[in-house]
Every structure is written in C-alpha cells, then in structure tokens.
Amino acid sequence: MIKLIEVLLTAEIYNRFEELKEDDIPKELRKLFYQNGGIRRPLVVKYDMLKKFGNAEEVKKLPFVDFNNFNKQFKITSLDLAAKWFVKNGIDLIKKNPVLAYYFQNFDSVGVSYEDVKREVEPVYSDREWVKLKIEELSKDESYAEMLSLVRVFSPEEINVDFSDVALEDEQLLEVRKIEIAIKEREYLRRIGLTDIGKLLFVGPPGTGKTTTARALSKKLMLPLVEVRLSMITSQYLGETSKNIEKVFEIAKKLSPCILFIDEFDYVAKTRTSDEHAAVKRAVNTLLKSIDEINLVEHGVLLIAATNHPSLLDAAVWRRFDKIVEFPEPSERVRRRIFEMMLSKLDNSYDIDRLVEETEGFTGAEIKLIVREAVLTALIEGRRVPTMDDLMKAIEEMKSRIKLKKSY
Helix, strand or coil, X not given: CHHHHHHHHHHHHHHHCCCXXXXXXXXXXXXXXXXXXXXXXXXXXXXXXXHCCCCHHHHCCCCCEEEECCCCEEEECCHHHHHHHHHHHCHHHHCCCXXXXXXXXXXCCCCXXXXXXXXXXXXXXXXXXXXXXXXXXXXXXXXXXXXXXXXXXXXHHHCCCCHHHCCCCHHHHHHHHHHHHHHHCHXXXXXXXXXXXXXXXXXXXXCCCHHHHHHHXXXXXXXXXXXXXXXXXXXXXXXXXXHHHHHHHHHHHHCCCEEEEEECXXXXXXXXXXXXXXXXXXXXXXXXXXXXXXXXXXXXXXXXXXXXXXXXXXXXXXXXXXXXXXXXXXCHHHHHXXXXXXXXXXXXXXXXXXXXXXXXXXXXXXXXXXXXXXXXXXXXXXXXXXXXXXXHHHHHHHHHHHHHHHCC
C-alpha cells in the first residue's frame, strides 16, 4: 500500500510544482510515466500502473483517493490528508524520492533535505527510454539517421559490465576519479575558466581493456555511450568522410551528457606528413577541429579515443588530449584480480599464484579466453566445474596460439 501511495503522491506533487523536473522522479517510478515524447505533465496514474506494485483495489478504499471507472485513473483528492497518512506510514520512502522530499522538507517531523535526496537519484539521461527517445528524435533528420546506423548508442542500463569487474592499475583508477570529480564540479570548472577537460586517449595493445573500460565507465558514471569505429565512417560508400566525422560529434552533443568513444582512432588520425590523399588530410584536420570544439565542462561530452598503434599518431593529435591513459599488458596484480573475478563463481579452489605466474605477458582478453576454454572443456566432459588441470591445458593452448600469431 505504501508503494502505491508513493506513486500517487509523486504524480500529484510533480503536477503541482512546475520547478520539479524529470530528474526528480526516482528511476523506478520514471519508467511508469514515459510515453511518446517523454515524461510530460500532467502525470497520470492508471490502474494497470499501480498493479505493478501491489493490490490496486485496496487503494480505492482510502478516503483521499478517487478512482475513475471510465478512464481507469487514480487521483489524490486531498493532498493534505494523503501527506499526513504518508508521514505516518512511508517516511523511509520520502528519503529516497526527491519529489516527495521537495514537498515534505518543510515538515518538521520528517527531517529531510531535497538537495541531499536529489544527489542520490540516478539522472534521467541514464534511462534506456530517454536514450531511445533522443535517438528517435535525431532519426527524423535524414543526415543524422544515416550516421546513427553506423554508430552504436548504449544507455547505461544496456552495458553488461560493471566497473567493479574491470581490473585496472592505480594510475588508471586515478584518472577515472578525476573524471568523476570533473563531472560533479562542472559548474565550478566553467566558472574559473578551466574548460578543456575530459579528453582521454587510451593507448595499448589489443585485449588490454580499452573498450571494456570505456563501456564500464558509461555504467559507472550513468552516461549514455556513443561508440564509433573510425573505419566505419571512412568507407567510400558513406559520402565525404569529413562530414561524417562532424556528424558524429554533433550526435554526441545532441545526446549530452554522454561519453563519445572513438575506437580505431589511428585509422584517420595518422601522421600527416606521409604521402596521403588530400581527402584523408581534410578528414584529419576535421577530426582535430572537432576535438578542439568539444569538452566535458561546456558540452557535457567525455571524449575517449582508443588506439592500438600510437606510433601512427602525430604530435598535433597527441596535443588534443589532456590525458594519455596507458593500457599495457596487465601486471601481476591485475592478472591476479582477473583470475579471482573470473573464477569466483566456480565452486572449486585454484592455485591462483601458479596461474598468474604462467600467464606473464598475457592480455586480459587472453586470460578470459583461458577460463572460457577450461569451462567449456569441463562441460563437454559432463562436469560443471573446471579443474586446475583444465586451466593449465588452456594456458598451454593459448601459448601455442600466441606463438603462431607472432610467426606471421
């Protein structure tokens, strides 16, 4: 009953106070109110919506609730009575709901701060529905529609890797912390004129976690992720490459706040002193100009570029990034962390020290493939849990694979 009344009170208070925004509605409740075009006043609470949280029939019996049998809508008839009832029964929910906190912060008996509660609620741009609506809106413009078919846009909800499951070095974690602070203090940084922040270049060999980290950051920071591979937008079938690059950056600004992750960054941004085609030179210059004209503080866009071949980038490219984050082959500590995470859900004990020792020079992706191979081998043999022997065999197979790859 308490949850059902929370829904009704949230709608009633939100409809009365225009200063309340979509971000003030808790994520769980926001999803009830999305419709074509987004969340719009007046919020309407229907019978089927309340059924998701409990017995909607019981709500009809309350003296401060009216139910319209024709349109199947509930409505609070007396906010004062409903508020008094909720203070007695649902005070804990008030401290998790900014809309309610806004109204009840003036009640001495509640002791709640709207600003404190608001800080703990996930923002509207983290919603799958919000991202979908933005994409639908952009797709109405043909010039954006073509480019949206070539980029991948994820809401944080759609990211399948948690940041806590990514094994990073201390220096990498420090850079993540700096970005978190920069997002939190955007207004302060803008006020003091420190705006050229939030352009990271991830450098390292394949399989060291660059893409995984970018995606995990999307989930951690609750920011939509626009992911693009430069090889996709430089195809001869897509028109002029320079215009495609400009469109990608425009899409990121339209979806702001977000992360723009550019993979295969070296595909276009290579050394300009070589004997390149004029169109490629124009594309490089457009890319550099686009990087100059976007930042986290002013535009709400965190730019992350990733390259496996840093030697192909010239000085003009390097200067555009305020931080270079290296992703080398994982250290002993990181390899240990990867094995511990990968094997934690398996009902067996393993010699982690030996596994770490035997995988020196392996990437994180290769270590994950080792565990995958061991698990599949066990399943083929009718066992649910791999043995240490399965893992060692998988390591030897990976060593042979690495040796073969290096021979070509």
